[in-house]
Amino acid sequence: MTIRIAVRLEDFDPGAEIAALEAGAPGAIATFCGNVRGEGGLVALELEHFPQMTETTLAAIAETATDRWALSAATVIHRYGRLDPGNHIVFVGTTSAHRKAAIEAMHYIIDRLKTDAPFWKREIFADGRGAWVEARGEDATARQRWG
Amino acid sequence: MQLLYFAWVREKIGKDGEQVEPPDSVVTIADLVDWLVARGSGYADALADKAALRAARDQRFVPLDTAIGDAREIAIFPPVTGG
Numbered sequence: 340m341t342i343r344i345a346v347r348l349e350d351f352d353p354g355a356e357i358a359a360l361e362a363g364a365p366g367a368i369a370t371f372c373g374n375v376r377g378e379g380g381l382v383a384l385e386l387e388h389f390p391q392m393t394e395t396t397l398a399a400i401a402e403t404a405t406d407r408w409a410l411s412a413a414t415v416i417h418r419y420g421r422l423d424p425g426n427h428i429v430f431v432g433t434t435s436a437h438r439k440a441a442i443e444a445m446h447y448i449i450d451r452l453k454t455d456a457p458f459w460k461r462e463i464f465a466d467g468r469g470a471w472v473e474a475r476g477e478d479a480t481a482r483q484r485w486g
Numbered sequence: 487m488q489l490l491y492f493a494w495v496r497e498k499i500g501k502d503g504e505q506v507e508p509p510d511s512v513v514t515i516a517d518l519v520d521w522l523v524a525r526g527s528g529y530a531d532a533l534a535d536k537a538a539l540r541a542a543r544d545q546r547f548v549p550l551d552t553a554i555g556d557a558r559e560i561a562i563f564p565p566v567t568g569g
Contacts, residue, residue, distance in 0.1 A: 386568070387492060387493055387496075389492060389542070389545075389561060391545060392545040393568075395545065417568060429568070429569050449569060452568060452569050453566075453568065453569040454565075454566065455566065456566060457492070457561075457563070457568070458567065458568025458569070459493035459563065459566060459567050459568070460568070461493070471493055471494045471564065471567075472567045473565075474564070474565035474566065
């Protein structure tokens, strides 16, 4: 079982991360990529985070996923800092022998990190205005679905 | 004890953290928040609505009614919005 966690400013390459997961020759690989949406005149997204706690939280979420599903590997990468529309924010990848475990575990990890990982988003608009994104009830509901 | 503030809590208070020595009457994190609110201005603006706040005690999420005990660090912040 290999867990890879990274919290960083720098961009990541989903293709390279998938290639790394494929190196274990798993039967199934499931991935999620979250990117910055550029709607509503957004010019940038700033992500603040609680250093150290982000890594430990993501690692704990990944470890819970490996306890619950038969995974061979799990990768969670989350960026912070100032991002542009279209930029990568988060990557979740899981591998297993069969698709059900890989897909469910990947879904679990992204739903959990939406409510449990200490990052905060602030939207910056063309007129210079900034607004903190508010947590969504839908994310709390999605989190509860997993028990 | 070290306090850490994040996001708009940090912005409204005007600092990202500070060392505090609250009195013995401050037992829970909610008590700590009330004690800080009494400082007025940015603290009151940031912390008056506890329903809008979350906390971590030594980097573990806890409800606001949790006892501070011998915690080294308390962080106060809005609900998270990562991912």
